[in-house]
Amino acid sequence: QPALTQPRSVSGSFGQSVIIPCTGSNSDIGGYNYVSWYQQRPGAAPRLLVYDVSTRPSGVPSRFSGSKSGNTASLTISGLQAADEATYYCSSYAGINTLLIFGRGTTLTVL
């Protein structure tokens, strides 16, 4: 199944910021403002952090923010906390044939 490209892992120091990129193509990220980001802790279901590129659902801290430039979307996590250690997935609408695709996930380590 096609997938968006994410780094396998990223790390950041406690209290600092980290950016997780998600790269696609003109057929998905570049073509629509329908990018979402999810956090999944081990053994748990994913949790929605951001949708429509940069909108946060109620209850999601403002430390999590989303953006997009061209075919690459990014999730920025500021003020890193130990609880942020998790795997982060991006997703994007990819047109009427493929519909929705996910990235392969990025594991965040807080140092």
Added chain:
Amino acid sequence: EEQLLQSGAEVIQPGESLKISCKASGYSFTKYWIGWVRQLPGKGLEWMGMIFPGDSDTQYSPSFEGQVTMSVDKSINTAYLRWPSLRPSDTAHYYCAMHIGNYAIKAWGQGTSVTVS
């Protein structure tokens, strides 16, 4: 608050059929698409498709078209995912999910573990 409660873990022999369920509460079931997401052991998320409970319209990912069938029972706010014949490669966690707006997933079930062995 939207909640999705999935059926319990299954251990199935290859070739058998299986139907798992996802019961929704806390919102109007017929107004939001219900999607299904597969997670292979130690791997990432794969979107399988979705069904609109209001009229049972379905949209399948090309990777899963013909492999599974999605259905709903509006009378009990429950969605289903069915396999006619399972293979060991179907061993995975399966999540049901409430879609909002532009294919974002606002709420997730707790997941159903399916082991084919």
